[in-house]
Amino acid sequence: MSDDPRRRIPRTDTLLADPRFAAAAERHGRDRVRAAITTAQEAARSGEIAPEDVAGQALSRMPAAPSSLRRVINATGVVVHTNLGRAPLSEAAVEAVAAAAGYTDVEFDLATGARARRGAAALDALLERVPEAGSALVVNNGAAALVLATTALAQGKEVVVSRGELIEIGDGFRLPELIASTGARLREVGTTNRTHLRDYAEAVGPDTGCILKAHPSNFAMTGFTSGVGVDELSTLGAPVVADIGSGLLAPEPTLPAEPDARTWLREGASIVTASGDKLLGGPQAGIVLGDAAIVERLRRHPLARALRVDKLTLAALEATVAGPTPPVLRAIRATANDVAHRTRRIAEALGTDVVEVDGRVGGGGAPGIPLSGMAIALPAAVAERLRLGTPPVVARVADGRCLVDLRCVPEPDDDALLDALRAALG
Incomplete structure (x- = not known):
C-alpha cells in the first residue's frame, strides 16, 4: 500500500490552507472551492489525473469571475x-452600485436616527427631472408598474383600453393577460386600427377603474388609423394610466414620435408608468410618476412591497437620472x-x-x-x-x-x- 499513488492525493484541509485556494474561497465561497477539490480528488482516485495534478485541476475548475455572466x-x-441586458450603465451608475453594495442609509435618517423614506434621493432626482409629477414610485420593472397601477385602481372594476393598444411584449407576454391577472376586467373599445373619443366616452361609467393609454412601442401601425390622445382622455373623468413604455422623461429630438413622461403628464395623465432600463438608460426598474394621491395609493397597496426594488437599483437609478448623459x-x-x-x-x-x-x-x-x-x-x-x-x-x-x-x-x-x-x- 505504501506505493499506492492514491496515498499522495493532497488532503482537502491542506489545499484549503494554500493561499491560492484561500483567495478562491474569498471570491467564490468555501463550499464552491471544496466541491472543486473533491471533484479533482475523485479524478485522481480513478486514475484520470496524477495526484500531483489535483491542485491545478481544482483551480482550473474555478470560474474566472464571481458571476457566470460574461461581458460582451x-x-x-x-x-x-x-438579450444583451438592455441598457449599459453609465460609469456614474456603476460607481454608485459599488458604493451601495455594503451597508447604506437606504431607509435610515442619519440626522435623527429614525426610519426614513426608502430611496428618497432617487425619487427626488426623478421629480427634479419631471416637475409635472406630484410624486414618484419605483418598482422592479415596467410591467410591474402597470400591474400595480391597475390592481390598485381597478381591481374588481373595468380597465378601458383601445383594441389597437392590446399589445404583446417580449417572450409572449400579452397586455390583456397581464391586466386580467390583476383582477380587473378589460373593457375594449374601438377597432384595431381606429378608435375615437366617443368610444371611450360610451364605455366610461360607474364600473370604470381607470382608462389605460398604452404606447404600442414595439410596432407601428400605418394607413387608415386614428387614436385618442391623453389630452382628450383626461376630459372623461376617470383616472388615466398612461404607459409610455420606453422611459423617456422628456422629449428626445432624435426620436420625435416617442412619448415622454413630462408631455403626457402635462396633457393630463393621472400617472405615467415607464421602464428605467430602456431609453432612460438605467437599471431595470418600473417608474410611476404623477398625481401624489394616486401614487401614494399605489405605494400603500400590499402588492407594492412584493415589487419593491433593492438599494443597488435605487443607487444606479439616482446616478442615471442625476448624472451625465447615459450610454444609451x-x-x-x-x-x-x-x-x-x-x-x-x-x-x-x-x-x-x-x-x-x-x-x-x-x-x-x-x-x-x-x-x-x-x-x-x-x-x-x-x-x-x-x-x-x-x-x-x-x-x-x-x-x-x-x-x-x-x-x-x-x-x-x-x-x-x-x-x-x-x-x-x-
Missing part, C-alpha cells in the same frame, strides 16, 4: 438589446460621422470594407426608426467565431455578411475589438 461587446447596432442616449444620438473614423481605422487594419447600415433603438423603442451608421463587412461565418471568442463579440448577420457596427461599442474597447476580429479571421 455589442457590435449589433441595436442600442437597447434585450449617446449611442442613439450618434451619427455615421461620429463612428466613421473608428470604423475605417479598424477596417483598414483588417483590409476589409466599410458599408452603410441602419442601427435600431431596440427594446421596443421607436420601432422602424433607422439610426444611420456604418459597419465593417466580414464573411458571415465570422459571426460565430466572434461570439465564441474572448471577449465575446456579438455582431449582426444580414445579406450573407457579418456586420460589425461600432455604434454601441465604447471607444476604449476598440483595440480589444480589433484583436477579437483578427483572431476570428484567423
Whole structure:
C-alpha cells in the first residue's frame, strides 16, 4: 500500500490552507472551492489525473469571475438589446452600485436616527427631472408598474383600453393577460386600427377603474388609423394610466414620435408608468410618476412591497437620472460621422470594407426608426467565431455578411475589438 499513488492525493484541509485556494474561497465561497477539490480528488482516485495534478485541476475548475455572466461587446447596432441586458450603465451608475453594495442609509435618517423614506434621493432626482409629477414610485420593472397601477385602481372594476393598444411584449407576454391577472376586467373599445373619443366616452361609467393609454412601442401601425390622445382622455373623468413604455422623461429630438413622461403628464395623465432600463438608460426598474394621491395609493397597496426594488437599483437609478448623459442616449444620438473614423481605422487594419447600415433603438423603442451608421463587412461565418471568442463579440448577420457596427461599442474597447476580429479571421 505504501506505493499506492492514491496515498499522495493532497488532503482537502491542506489545499484549503494554500493561499491560492484561500483567495478562491474569498471570491467564490468555501463550499464552491471544496466541491472543486473533491471533484479533482475523485479524478485522481480513478486514475484520470496524477495526484500531483489535483491542485491545478481544482483551480482550473474555478470560474474566472464571481458571476457566470460574461461581458460582451455589442457590435449589433441595436442600442437597447434585450438579450444583451438592455441598457449599459453609465460609469456614474456603476460607481454608485459599488458604493451601495455594503451597508447604506437606504431607509435610515442619519440626522435623527429614525426610519426614513426608502430611496428618497432617487425619487427626488426623478421629480427634479419631471416637475409635472406630484410624486414618484419605483418598482422592479415596467410591467410591474402597470400591474400595480391597475390592481390598485381597478381591481374588481373595468380597465378601458383601445383594441389597437392590446399589445404583446417580449417572450409572449400579452397586455390583456397581464391586466386580467390583476383582477380587473378589460373593457375594449374601438377597432384595431381606429378608435375615437366617443368610444371611450360610451364605455366610461360607474364600473370604470381607470382608462389605460398604452404606447404600442414595439410596432407601428400605418394607413387608415386614428387614436385618442391623453389630452382628450383626461376630459372623461376617470383616472388615466398612461404607459409610455420606453422611459423617456422628456422629449428626445432624435426620436420625435416617442412619448415622454413630462408631455403626457402635462396633457393630463393621472400617472405615467415607464421602464428605467430602456431609453432612460438605467437599471431595470418600473417608474410611476404623477398625481401624489394616486401614487401614494399605489405605494400603500400590499402588492407594492412584493415589487419593491433593492438599494443597488435605487443607487444606479439616482446616478442615471442625476448624472451625465447615459450610454444609451449617446449611442442613439450618434451619427455615421461620429463612428466613421473608428470604423475605417479598424477596417483598414483588417483590409476589409466599410458599408452603410441602419442601427435600431431596440427594446421596443421607436420601432422602424433607422439610426444611420456604418459597419465593417466580414464573411458571415465570422459571426460565430466572434461570439465564441474572448471577449465575446456579438455582431449582426444580414445579406450573407457579418456586420460589425461600432455604434454601441465604447471607444476604449476598440483595440480589444480589433484583436477579437483578427483572431476570428484567423
